[in-house]
Amino acid sequence: MKIIKNSTILSQEYIPEDIIGREEQIARLRGLIRTNEGSSSFVIRGNPGTGKTLIGKYLLREMKGYNGIYVNCYVNQTDRSIISSILSDPNIRLPELGNARSESLSSILFKELPDSKNLIVLDEAQSLKRSHGQIVYMLSRSKELGGPEIKLMLLSMEEPEMYLDKSTLSGLGKYNRISLKEYDAEDLHEILARRANSGLYEGTFTDSAIARISELVEESGSARIAIELLRNSAIYAESRNVFLDEEAVLQAYRDFSPPLEDSSLINLDEDEILLLKSLLESTRLVSGFKTSDLKKMNTGMNDARMYKFLKTIELSGLVKKSKIGKGYSGGVENEYILRISPNILLSKLNMIGKFSGPSEKGSMD
Ligand SMILES: Nc1ncnc2c1ncn2[C@@H]1O[C@H](COP(=O)(O)OP(=O)(O)OP(=O)(O)O)[C@@H](O)[C@H]1O
Ligand SMILES: [Mg+2]
Structure with a gap:
């Protein structure tokens, strides 16, 4: 069953006629x-x-x-x-x-x-x-x-x-x-519904599928992630020859990792890049880490900086946070699941230094 009518409309570069909530x-x-x-x-x-x-x-x-x-x-x-x-x-x-x-x-x-x-x-x-x-x-x-x-x-x-x-x-x-501000589930729903109405064939998707996507990505508040999940769900359903319903969304979500822009690493300062590298290189880390793992690493960072680091990697889409309750004395224990393979991420981190290039200071006075 053909579901995708116009793949351009499902791409990140597409500029819609109506911009929701802005x-x-x-x-x-x-x-x-x-x-x-x-x-x-x-x-x-x-x-x-x-x-x-x-x-x-x-x-x-x-x-x-x-x-x-x-x-x-x-x-x-x-x-x-x-x-x-x-x-x-x-x-x-x-x-x-x-x-x-x-x-x-x-x-x-x-x-x-x-x-x-x-x-x-x-x-x-x-x-x-x-x-x-x-x-x-x-x-x-x-x-x-x-x-x-x-x-x-x-x-x-x-x-x-x-x-x-x-x-x-x-x-x-x-x-x-x-x-x-980040989008709420209602905004996301509206953004997705418009994309689906113009990018997908009528009658191939359900409104509850769209609602489900908005709920799943609400925590991020990101239209980028919402649209990517819509696209993945449509591709999934089309390849399995099924309707794009809630079930298809959940199946697609299982293999879903949000698109990682190279630029999502730009917000990390040098200390944070080093910390992320050592986290990734630590042999215990397979798919994620907990707040207490980070604390144990003796990073020399105070709580505020640690919090900023965690927030930055979460907002950049590098990790997904899930709360697992009070764990250690320092506060709430969260679990951070890597959304990209540690090896790929490591190689991207190693590239960063090469981008900074020579400073132009001095030639600009
Ligand atoms: N209000 C909106 N209405 C419709 N589509 C939207 C809206 N906001 C964002 N989108 C769509 O979501 C996707 C991501 O938006 P955009 O690229 O503008 O985000 P951004 O803030 O520039 O993110 P980044 O910091 O990652 O570059 C794009 O496909 C864009 O068309
Ligand atoms: Mg942008």
Whole structure:
């Protein structure tokens, strides 16, 4: 039985016509972009799967008359590569790295952009903390620096204090911040129902299957995970020649591990990466660990940092938490199940160092 009518609609990259539960934020951003004079910057913060990229791309598509540009800062981590990505014209040559002072980079950029109505979205902006670059300063102060009018939108999992320096931060207006809450089961249900109605054949899925998916992923509050489980359930049902009902969802859920973005590791600081590595290398660890296992490791981290570490790996989708009650004297004992094979995760962690690349500090004064 064919269930999937349009697989594009079930993909993560798809930009739907209606965005559920974010109407207010979109209206506010639209207003801010249109009414603010000159250059201005907006910050959208939210956990994985809360719709940051979607809102950014939706506005780029919707704001006709703007020169819209999207850059993923996880892929482009240095000022140079962000600028060449903005310019994206292979005929524009940036000066060689050695003599690329900020003046020359910014003047090339400013010269190529139209004088007004530039809308630049920097996604995964938390990645910028690795590069120590000046790009955000340059873009957000473009007018003062003699450049064109730029509306800058930063999307990130972290508060801007975590990845911007003081001088850049001070240019951010107090009212230009938007924080996205995780979706509740009702939002997720609505998001999934719309995807299913347009992406699947009518009569091949039940509403209780959709409701079940929303319940299963509610804890994460992530539309990304919800859509991925919908897609997996549809593929499962199609391959078994059955309806997409609750049973199919539960079967698909058993083999389900949410999509892991490379960027989910970016939120870990160096100590946390080391800790995660030693957890993974510890021979006892087969598929997960408990809070007390972590405590026993003598990490030198205090409780607050330990908690932040656990929260970070959970929100990134690296582990799934399940409570197993009061265990040790320090508080509630949780069990963390790895959602990705330890070997794959280890190899990804070992790659991280290679991404940071040489710092651009010094060339940007
Ligand atoms: N409000 C919504 N309505 C409809 N679809 C949504 C909504 N929010 C998110 N989605 C869908 O969920 C998926 C994940 O959303 P998105 O990529 O925007 O999350 P994100 O906040 O950028 O996450 P990450 O931090 O992992 O990059 C996408 O397929 C997106 O289309
Ligand atoms: Mg995103």
